[in-house]
Amino acid sequence: MIERDLVIVGGGPAGMAAAVSAVEHGVKDILLLERDQYLGGILNQCIHTGFGLQFFKEVLSGPEYADRFIRKIRAIKEIEVSLRSFAVRLSADKTVAFLKPGLLGEVKAKAVIMATGCRERTREMVHIAGTRPAGVFSAGLAQKLINIEGLLPGREVVIVGSGDIGLIMARRFVLEGASVKAVLEIQKTSRGLLRNVVQCIEDFDIPLYFQHKITCIRGKDRVEGVSIARVDDDLREVPGSGFDIQCDTVLISVGLIPENELIEMAGVAMDKKTNSPLSGEANKTSIPGIFVCGNAFKVYDLADSVTRDSILAGQLAAEYIKEQKT
């Protein structure tokens, strides 16, 4: 088994910032595990601008924001990056097992930072009735299909939820020549940033329905349409308010949940409601030496906030490693 002072799981904005910060605070021996073939994580598919204004005082796209950190990491010899490396187990003694093409690796660390990000809530988690045809995507998956794979998932789109990814994808679909027929938000206000309502929805005259919910998805092989109803202040359907929209695609943008199965496996105390670690102090967990940062610790609105949070995690891990040595 190999040994390292610090193992970081995840090479997105959180893991990269934590790695750089840990080196700046004196850690000499870091292994950074990233499951994809590139560093950058979800930033790579976030090709829109709006990143970096707080941290770099510049307007950047996601890939540009990631590139700033990728360059730093390449220049630091204390950080070993292992790509296509998928962490599959974490134990309380801070051993990480990971799959890499051709091998199952194991590394024992003095401290571990989990920078595993978050995942999207699904159709199943918001209980949408109806059939199960092709054409129902999470907003982030549609983003990956368009921006990375160059595939347009549909031509007539209804978006459920007004989270930032849904709003940004509404604009993206329109720019790609598709028609976004409705964005539905069950609450009275958008879950996303106001700027995204302006530049993604109002700019393109996309109908945004507040206090409306999707009641049914129709279609046999492919989505053929959705049923929609207005809801009252208690989120109950208003009788007689229902109407149908024809579409071939439904995007689900109803929030994000921290991705924390590995720390749970290690025995870290969890808040079941938010799927984040129970913690008295930012980035720390109930197991000393196991840290969590970025969207895995708490889902942030901005990558800049993830960076700030993860710099602290890098520092905390460095301090912990120093204490163990003395």
Place this chain on the structure above:
Amino acid sequence: MNKKLTCIECPKGCALSVDIENCRVLEVRGNQCPRGKDYAVSEVENPLRILTSSVLGIGLSMKMVPVRTDRPIPKVRLAQAMKEVKALRVDRAMHIGEVIVEDFLGLGVKLITTRDIS
């Protein structure tokens, strides 16, 4: 005339109140920084947006090459700009920030890559 706008320059999204006369901005209130005022003036006189999209790569490690305009372009030109982007191909390795189109749509704006492409 008074117009209400939401500033999109940063995530704060300040609520702006803009006094306008003859299509010219007289006064902006509600902005927490100078960018808000500039935004309001531009939004009333000639709304601008940065276009971000992706260009098809040929024979590269990635299928799609992310791109953007280096400066904002008139909002009314976005649809035309997308047509132009869709007709483009990238068939060589490029560095982040390299110019794909020098004078995009004749606007004096550059279309640049936003990622290293091998």
